[in-house]
Amino acid sequence: MTGGGWIRRWFPERQIYLRAHGEIRGYAVSVRKQMMLAGAALALGAWTVTATAGMAVNAFNxxxxxxxxxxxxxxxxxxxxxxxxxxxxxxxxxxxxxxxxxxxxxxxxxxxxxxxxxxxxxxxxxxxxxxxxxxxxxxxxxxxxxxxxxxxxxxxxxxxxxxxxxxxxxxxxxxxxxxxxxxxxxxxxxxxxxxxxxxxxxxxxxxxxxxxxxxxxxxxxxxxxxxxxxxxxxxxxxxSTPIARPTGARTTSGYGVRFDPFNGRPALHQGQDFAAALNTPILATAPGVVSFTGVRSGYGNTIEIDHGRGFKTRYAHLNAIAVRPGQAIAVGQRIGAMGTTGRSTGVHLHYEVWVDGRPQNPARFLKAGESLVQ
Incomplete structure (x- = not known):
């Protein structure tokens, strides 16, 4: 069986009919849409298995x-x-x-x-x-x-x-x-x-x-x-490790694969989102030196802090920036205000943690900080 025949066998074009208020409407679900949905389901399933395995390892440790x-x-x-x-x-x-x-x-x-x-x-x-x-x-x-x-x-x-x-x-x-x-x-x-x-x-x-x-x-x-x-x-x-919270606001989106709010496609979310009122204070999560302030594509108004030993944090979608490049920052210091600049659907902070040039899951660092406080 050819590749095309195999695809059509598993994903034949389907017709969906809906009846409402005496009217009948028909919708065609193409092969391509079915493959995209199946791919998204597989990606979501793989992410779920990985996250579950990680939680199990953490519980064992x-x-x-x-x-x-x-x-x-x-x-x-x-x-x-x-x-x-x-x-x-x-x-x-x-x-x-x-x-x-x-x-x-x-x-x-x-x-x-x-x-x-x-x-x-x-x-x-x-x-x-x-x-x-x-x-x-x-x-x-x-x-x-x-x-x-x-x-x-x-x-x-x-x-x-x-x-x-x-x-x-x-x-x-x-x-x-x-x-x-x-x-x-x-x-x-x-x-x-x-x-x-x-x-x-x-x-x-x-x-x-x-x-x-x-x-x-x-x-x-x-x-x-x-x-x-x-x-x-x-x-x-x-x-000097970024384990403090950047804000007391609630988490609205975590690190990992999610559906992009703009195009609805699966995409890797490299940080953690916190939502609160406009101009909610944003705090540095560890001492360091400001390495960048300004606008980055998709991030809007952004602050980046170098904490040494390969640790770096990024704070995006800000409404205001209160620091400048080269400035020494203490943990818990106010560095900006929450906003909705850049590629954003509402007021929130997009927070990232990088180690040796690679993005990490910020939730793990926040959990580490909570364990020391406890």
Missing amino acids: THAEDARATRERAAAERVNADLQARLDSAVMRMSTSTGSLDDIARTVERRHVALTRVMGQFRGVPGAQTALIPARPAEEGMTPGQRIMAVRLDQERLIARAESFAQNRAERLRLAFRLAGLNPAAYVAPGVALGGPLVEARDPRALAAILDVDEAFALRIRHASDSLNEMRRLADVAS
């Missing part, structure tokens, strides 16, 4: 991350139980020891100085101030020696909490990258340190000598500092 977080919490609880047992043992040893209380007090003081240096690196980290508050041991009924040992063990609890906090925060940042469809390892350079003796001294003995503390505590500080460095590297990259 989220479940895996929840399980990992549960294991980490259980490990932290075991550490706390171990520390409590060490406190009981240390207090018992104190009752039979002939060691000097002054020596133990000096050890506690030196540990406190080293611990202060570590805690200072958490300054400005969201949630750290609340999570890393030192506990005040109950002093009622304690001897001076018992109080000193209680403070010493609380210092170990605090350094354990600091390490656990940094690890959990780093894991949440890695999850946010994966939700955005990014590989965190590709954006975080290994071995980048914060500087200072906490980083330079890889040998616990050398670090113990620098901080003037015992080697066991120096090793705890070393681990906490490593976790903190990893967290800060991830947070630094996340701070």
Whole structure:
């Protein structure tokens, strides 16, 4: 059977008759129209399968991350139980020891100085101030020696909490990258340190000598500092990633294949649309530098921002532009106002995210931002 015969067999010309108010009207559905409808249905079906598969993968990854977080919490609880047992043992040893209380007090003081240096690196980290508050041991009924040992063990609890906090925060940042469809390892350079003796001294003995503390505590500080460095590297990259919302308006159209509102044909929509009232403020989704302002074909009044590391965002159909090329922009800064310029059917913002010159699904980045806020 020839190609033309096969097509006519599956898509024969069809006649549709409609009767209304005593009149009968006939419509002919040509072979070409039937093929176009079939093609659109296949494209829509393929997009649906792809989107469903993506959602399933995301759900699986989220479940895996929840399980990992549960294991980490259980490990932290075991550490706390171990520390409590060490406190009981240390207090018992104190009752039979002939060691000097002054020596133990000096050890506690030196540990406190080293611990202060570590805690200072958490300054400005969201949630750290609340999570890393030192506990005040109950002093009622304690001897001076018992109080000193209680403070010493609380210092170990605090350094354990600091390490656990940094690890959990780093894991949440890695999850946010994966939700955005990014590989965190590709954006975080290994071995980048914060500087200072906490980083330079890889040998616990050398670090113990620098901080003037015992080697066991120096090793705890070393681990906490490593976790903190990893967290800060991830947070630094996340701070320049466009994961904030460009507007609080509702989403009206997402990324992917859709029917073009002008010609009704399937077409790739490379961004996400938000609809609201005319002149609704438009906000930058990450810090960066304005690389373009003006009119682009089809986009109307447009702003483009370069965020570094290959990230770029585009804001289109604007009614007003409030920035200029070369201007440094902060996250959440007002850059323009919503409009309906260019190829637009109504007032809305067309928002795009680009990574290394390729358009991405903005919804993934917005979901990543929401996960960090939560």
